[in-house]
Amino acid sequence: MTAQRRGISKNPESSRQASSWRGNVITLLLSEILTQPRVFTVECSEDYKKYKLFPGMHPFIEGKHCFFWPNIDCFLFECVFIPFCCVHASILDLHSGALSMGKQFVNIYRYFKNEIRDVFTEDFELYRDVCSRIQKAIAETFGLDTKQIYLTKPTFFSRINSTSAKNTHDEYWHPHIDKETYGSFDYTSLLYLSDYGLEFGGGRFVFMDPSSNRTVKPRAGRVSFFSSGSENLHHVEKVPWGTRYAITVSFTCDPNYAIDNPSLP
Ligand SMILES: O=C(O)CCC(=O)C(=O)O
């Protein structure tokens, strides 16, 4: 695995072009939010009765569960290239440095030591900016104060392709509830980094509603966010071709689960 970094123009046109380079790297994209979120309200889940409640969870109690997919196709234009080259990596957690490689995890901070500063330069600042924009969008949409929701772990980049799963964690296609899977999540957000139909097939995100499923087609720059309880049971369709990149950024209302923004060790 070699450290590599490539620059990219901030011009949206050239960034579109850059998407074809993304064979084995991850690109983080952000610019301005251009459109209003599409908001859907789902039934309040009874499960919240069994959880300890915090102020930021009041939309749940009032039965205002929502999910959104603001179409922010030009969301951000700078990028992070992460050294995923030639490995079957599927997850990278910037906070802990954990990078999955087949059945194992390596710690990129330990692996690259000081060289990590050549891999990541302004990227952490960018990542913080992305997280804080998403936090603001969630707070505004759910009618919260941003101080009521805290970044929590894990937050991670994911890469999905058609290679077979190396362990059960790779089996993204199973229906699940994020609050049960990850424990601390109250709000889940997903920032997509590649385009459904162009860069990969399958891979749509499916909210499994009792009445009818709702499907989100990933597009580079599209963000989806939703409350993490059983009201938003979901799965991701299998990816038969191409490579799908996304970032999961999660928030909790419990200050005990709050984490700081990632920083280089
Ligand atoms: O990448 C996605 O669209 C969703 C992934 C997911 O559901 C998860 O990591 O819990």
Ligand SMILES: [Fe+2]
């Ligand atoms: Fe999930």
